[in-house]
Amino acid sequence: MRSIGLVAETKDGERRVALDPSAVAALVAAGSSVLVESGAGARAGFPDDSYRRAGAHIVPSPDDAWGADIVVKVKEPLPGEWRWFRPGLTLFAYLHLAASPELADALASNGVDAVAFETVTDATGLPLLAPMSEIAGRAAAIVGAFHLAGGSGVLLGGAAGVRPARVVVVGMGVAGSVAARGARGLDAEVTGVDVDLARLRALHVEGAVTATLASSESALDDVIPEADLVIGAALVAGARAPTVVRAEHVKAMRPGSVVVDLAIDQGGCIETARPTSLSDPVYEIDGVIHYCVTNVPGQYPQTATRALSAAVAPRLRCLADDPEHPMLRGGWNVRDGRISHPVVAAALAQHTP
Ligand SMILES: NC(=O)c1ccc[n+]([C@@H]2O[C@H](COP(=O)([O-])OP(=O)(O)OC[C@H]3O[C@@H](n4cnc5c(N)ncnc54)[C@H](O)[C@@H]3O)[C@@H](O)[C@H]2O)c1
Structure with missing residues (x-):
């Protein structure tokens, strides 16, 4: 052997x-x-x-x-x-x-x-990616909330008389659905975006998201500028990540908003994302804080x-x-x-x- x-x-x-x-x-x-x-x-x-x-x-x-x-x-x-x-x-x-x-x-x-x-691959999907996607998804809600504190100052769950933050999760697979649950657990409004409508329906019914959206560039035109936190987790197995969130979308976000692109390890699904490290995790473009760490579970x-x-x-x-x-x-x-x-x-x- x-x-x-x-x-x-x-x-x-x-x-x-x-x-x-x-x-x-x-x-x-x-x-x-x-x-x-x-x-x-x-x-x-x-x-x-x-x-x-x-x-x-x-x-x-x-x-x-x-x-x-x-x-x-x-x-x-x-x-x-x-x-x-x-x-x-x-x-x-x-x-x-x-x-x-x-x-x-x-x-x-x-x-x-x-x-x-x-x-x-196996009958469940991607069995060696799933455990780390689960951990990265949980972390995405935490780091997103953390960087909002240093950015726009919006708290995910809002407060009595103050509306909660709006979170958009792009790609509702293992990482995205766990990230959405994390943000929902902190009482944010969460919109899940995917090409897989059956998956969106199931996640909506179980309460992991407050709204769903079929993925397309024009659908995102409406929701991304209003978002406080965008989490990218779209994947086509083996391929370079699809660019779903465009630079114009990011430019239209409010200053101090946050994007977390988990799909950065496959090239990123947010056009303005570039790889960052755990010791230097964020940078800003158009006033929007970008967290694009390629090894989130490493922490x-x-x-x-x-x-x-x-x-x-x-x-x-x-x-x-x-x-x-x-x-x-x-x-x-x-x-x-x-x-x-x-x-x-x-x-x-x-x-x-
Ligand atoms: N940065 C990190 O540390 C880290 C850690 C773990 C996983 N990841 C990455 O997170 C990404 C997601 O992994 P996963 O296991 O959740 O994958 P997954 O296959 O479970 O889910 C991917 C989802 O993306 C959706 N999708 C595909 N094309 C889309 C499009 N155009 N618009 C919207 N949605 C689309 C799919 O339908 C699917 O639901 C991968 O790139 C993975 O490598 C990163």
Whole structure:
């Protein structure tokens, strides 16, 4: 059976790790050899000793963990990590290649085979994206409310005699519906926008939103300028995010309003969004505060690591035993030196001049 390397994350503010000790124990019990980079889990609350007790080999440097047959990590490798790319390596992580042609090229040209968490599919949808979308969605309502305090000074729930804030959520999948519930829980008025009318109907009936809107540019002309907080979470799996909220919409918002674009990891569904980091999360355009952090769950490493690990570990076991296993369906993005996922390949072809 192929060896597994668990490496530390290097992205700004990222404190998650891809496997918790209980997942490592299950992999070791199934016969895998797991190499854990020393300190990989420390910022998520999992010290080396907890992995040692689970049966892992703690290795002192990233070189050793990256030397395993399969490397599992959370975020896409940053350029400083590309030096470990080599033929024969299999990478299992969030990759978001549609928004990163350079990484796609680095993987393919170095002969790395890669399975992307975010495109693995099953009967429920996207089982390796869902846990982090759930956490990012919950966080979106919290960070949106927080930045409104420093911006327009509007409180989501209003007060007696003062109307509540108006929140628009674009893309009512896992992240969007949880974000809407969070904002509703704080008594905001929430409009859910999606192309999927059945989904909008169900969320309206269960009370997650106060109003719904079929997604189109002209429909948004009316609601975005009136919104205090816009949360973007539209996704077409594998593809670059659709641009749903235009720059003119943002320009028409009141100063001090806030946009949170969760879809930024796939390029963003708000035209004025560009990636930001946990240590420098916001910028302003036309007086509107933009929060476009690409690793929102990284600030909740205990919850996020446990949630991610529970979803990743059974599929990692399949990857080590049988790379063609149906539990990895849709996940293969790079294989034999080429982009093997048709939607990702089509999105990347659009970048090619
Ligand atoms: N920034 C972060 O830290 C972070 C963390 C987790 C997830 N995400 C991202 O959040 C996004 C949403 O993920 P998800 O799991 O909720 O996806 P999902 O597939 O569950 O939901 C996406 C929704 O978007 C809708 N949609 C598609 N095209 C649309 C359009 N033109 N207008 C309106 N709605 C449209 C779909 O119908 C679907 O309901 C993804 O890009 C994901 O990568 C970001």
